[in-house]
Amino acid sequence: MNPIDRRFKTIIEPFKIKMAEPIPFTTRRERAALLKRAGYNLFNLPADKVTVDLLTDSGTGAMSVEQWAALLRGDEAYAGATSFRRLEDVVRRLTGFRHVLPVHQGRAAEKLLFSVFGGPGTVIPNNSHFDTTRAHVETSGAEALDLPAPQSRNTQSIHPFKGDMDLAALERLLKREGHRIPLVTATVTNNSAGGQPVSMGNLKGIRRLCTRYGKPFFLDAARFAENAYFIKTRERGYAHKSVRAIAEEMFRLADGCWISAKKDGMVNIGGLLAFTSAKLLAPLRNLLILNEGFTTYGGMAGRDLEALAQGLTEVTGEDYLRYRAATVAYLGRGLETAGVPVLKPFGGHAVYVDARAFLPAIPPWQFPGQAFAAALYLEGGIRAVEIGSLMFGRRSSGGQEETPARQELVRLALPRRVYTQAHVDYCIEVAALLARERRRIRGLRIVTEAPILRHFTARLAPLPAPRKRRKAL
Numbered sequence: 001m002n003p004i005d006r007r008f009k010t011i012i013e014p015f016k017i018k019m020a021e022p023i024p025f026t027t028r029r030e031r032a033a034l035l036k037r038a039g040y041n042l043f044n045l046p047a048d049k050v051t052v053d054l055l056t057d058s059g060t061g062a063m064s065v066e067q068w069a070a071l072l073r074g075d076e077a078y079a080g081a082t083s084f085r086r087l088e089d090v091v092r093r094l095t096g097f098r099h100v101l102p103v104h105q106g107r108a109a110e111k112l113l114f115s116v117f118g119g120p121g122t123v124i125p126n127n128s129h130f131d132t133t134r135a136h137v138e139t140s141g142a143e144a145l146d147l148p149a150p151q152s153r154n155t156q157s158i159h160p161f162k163g164d165m166d167l168a169a170l171e172r173l174l175k176r177e178g179h180r181i182p183l184v185t186a187t188v189t190n191n192s193a194g195g196q197p198v199s200m201g202n203l204k205g206i207r208r209l210c211t212r213y214g215k216p217f218f219l220d221a222a223r224f225a226e227n228a229y230f231i232k233t234r235e236r237g238y239a240h241k242s243v244r245a246i247a248e249e250m251f252r253l254a255d256g257c258w259i260s261a262k263k264d265g266m267v268n269i270g271g272l273l274a275f276t277s278a279k280l281l282a283p284l285r286n287l288l289i290l291n292e293g294f295t296t297y298g299g300m301a302g303r304d305l306e307a308l309a310q311g312l313t314e315v316t317g318e319d320y321l322r323y324r325a326a327t328v329a330y331l332g333r334g335l336e337t338a339g340v341p342v343l344k345p346f347g348g349h350a351v352y353v354d355a356r357a358f359l360p361a362i363p364p365w366q367f368p369g370q371a372f373a374a375a376l377y378l379e380g381g382i383r384a385v386e387i388g389s390l391m392f393g394r395r396s397s398g399g400q401e402e403t404p405a406r407q408e409l410v411r412l413a414l415p416r417r418v419y420t421q422a423h424v425d426y427c428i429e430v431a432a433l434l435a436r437e438r439r440r441i442r443g444l445r446i447v448t449e450a451p452i453l454r455h456f457t458a459r460l461a462p463l464p465a466p467r468k469r470r471k472a473l
């Protein structure tokens with residue numbers, strides 16, 4: 001459906017293209033060799049060998065005319081840059097948080113935050129930790145506990161807010177283990193659970209519990225605008241409010257947030273930590289100066305601060321968000337029609353293929369998600385990312401046995417304002433080919449892996465095709 005005028009079905013992109021960036025084409029034979037060289041890990045592929053890159057929506061977006069213009073205003077002063085003041089003002093108005101610390105990307109904010117809040121013996125609850133968040137929580141010695149709402153388990157159910165946190169589980173935890181919990185966190189939208197939104201009702205519930213048990217509440221707000229858009233379109237009582245007002249309301253339920261600005265900040269690099277508590281300022285500021293840079297630039301150039309201030313202003317534009325949600329839904333429906341099962345309802349930044357359902361003959365420890373992602377590249381030069389047992393599975397202490405992830409998903413993430421509907425149509429066509437030839441897709445085994453965040457660097461190899469049953473003599 002056309003996001004702007006319901007009489008037409010073309011998704012007309014609400015922008016025109018001022019600068020053309022060629023995309024590469026390769027042959028199937030070249031891609032087979034490239035895959036082998038990459039150890040069947042798509043993170044190891046050179047980007048100039050990828051035709052449609054849906055690896056991530058992070059830092060891959062196109063900046064607007066206004067953002068490019070803003071770069072020239074960048075004040076590169078080491079201290080007191082006017083660009084920082086502009087960004088600080090935009091963030092304060094958006095979030096209501098007084099203290100704003102710029103960092104180079106989301107995980108830098110996580111490092112700072114969990115150095116202060118984490119530590120051995122503590123537990124950090126979240127609806128679902130993103131992988132870098134989990135890694136920082138665990139590296140601090142704390143336990144990262146996911147409390148997704150029960151509705152997130154069924155990949156086919158149409159529940160409008162599958163990103164919610166399980167409030168009953170949070171309350172039980174606060175009651176039983178309250179002394180071990182320094183901070184409650186929630187990720188909007190819930191990336192690890194399929195880019196699904198969190199309802200305002202759920203955020204209010206978390207707020208109430210945090211107030212009752214005296215705990216600070218921080219949002220991982222990388223995709224706050226997409227979350228706010230879904231609240232507007234799916235939650236009762238919000239249809240008449242602007243996305244901007246809804247985003248402001250979301251932030252005001254929390255005590256602080258961290259933002260990977262590479263998503264809804266609409267920039268290629270950047271991040272933020274913002275909060276209310278004056279007590280937190282000194283320890284976080286000291287860590288910022290030690291790790292990232294002085295407080296008025298953090299890990300960013302002055303021009304990046306300007307582009308981010310502009311990006312945060314643009315991202316709540318409703319024509320843009322309508323087009324974005326419509327594009328994700330178009331890709332999702334297209335894959336489904338082609339015979340590829342996908343997570344529903346469609347989320348904000350990506351479509352998640354249910355690889356367990358698509359490749360039931362490949363067990364989790366042979367990585368059906370990674371096998372699907374490798375096949376998508378082999379056949380169409382499309383790059384996606386596995387979010388399954390390669391990313392989240394764990395080895396049992398002694399042996400080969402894996403504790404599988406809860407789901408075997410493959411994420412096709414749409415960079416912001418980059419690809420057109422024709423690119424999306426092409427992806428759907430390639431997926432339809434995979435659906436027809438799914439029996440030829442083989443599982444993978446790990447050849448080498450790192451102890452943490454192994455999916456970034458692991459090397460894999462395809463398993464031999466199952467032997468045909470010998471004919472009886």
Ligand code: F0G
Nearest residue numbers: 056058105106107130132191220222260
């Ligand atoms: N939180 C969420 C919800 C994220 O999705 C990410 C990054 C981060 C934190 C970390 O931010 O990359 O700026 O350090 N997600 C990217 C992705 C990498 O592909 O989803 P970062």
